Amino acid sequence: MRLSPSLFFTTNCEPALAFYEQCGLGRGTILLRWGDNTMPVRTEAMRGKVLHARFEGPGVLFHASDNDDAEPMKGSALCLEFDSLPAMWELFARIAAGGRITVPLARQYWGTSFGMLVDAFGVQWMFSCPNE
Numbered sequence: 001m002r003l004s005p006s007l008f009f010t011t012n013c014e015p016a017l018a019f020y021e022q023c024g025l026g027r028g029t030i031l032l033r034w035g036d037n038t039m040p041v042r043t044e045a046m047r048g049k050v051l052h053a054r055f056e057g058p059g060v061l062f063h064a065s066d067n068d069d070a071e072p073m074k075g076s077a078l079c080l081e082f083d084s085l086p087a088m089w090e091l092f093a094r095i096a097a098g099g100r101i102t103v104p105l106a107r108q109y110w111g112t113s114f115g116m117l118v119d120a121f122g123v124q125w126m127f128s129c130p131n132e
Contacts, residue, residue: 005078006063007123008070013050016121017064023094026057034066043068077116077124085113088129095119 009016014031021027032039035047049066062078082088092105098120105115105127113129 002061004061004063005076006065007073008065008067009050009121010068010070011046011049011066012121013053013064013066016119016123017050017053017055019120020055020095023091024057025091025095026055026060028053029056030054073122073124077126079126079128082127082129083131085129085131088113088127092117092127095125 007013007016017028017031030053031050032052033047034049034051035041036051039051041047046066046068051065053064055062055064060080080088080091082091089105092115096117096119099118101115101117102124103114103116105113108114111130113127113131115127116125117127118124
């Protein structure tokens with residue numbers, strides 16, 4: 001068994017995936033659009049938006065789609081665990097661009113370097129690295 005989260009955007013899934021790819025998190029490996037190749041369309045406003053996407057990178061796998069009735073992304077976060085502190089700092093800075101840092105990266109009282117942010121697309125991320 002493996003857990004692979006699914007991110008629901010309202011109408012900006014494709015720019016979010018392009019941003020994550022630009023940050024070096026991975027790349028989209030599947031992209032299906034509402035209305036393409038006999039795919040259903042709930043509303044005309046959704047035509048051409050992302051019906052289903054798969055995003056993969058080293059140690060990363062999630063799915064994503066546009067849903068005009070999606071709830072804001074609250075109540076959970078994607079946690080990235082690192083073996084390299086410099087790699088964590090670099091990716092944190094990239095994903096934080098245009099977003100909001102909620103817990104600055106720092107060594108925490110429990111001994112792990114940790115930080116949190118909400119990216120420009122409303123997705124909450126946690127970064128953790130036990131090595132110093």
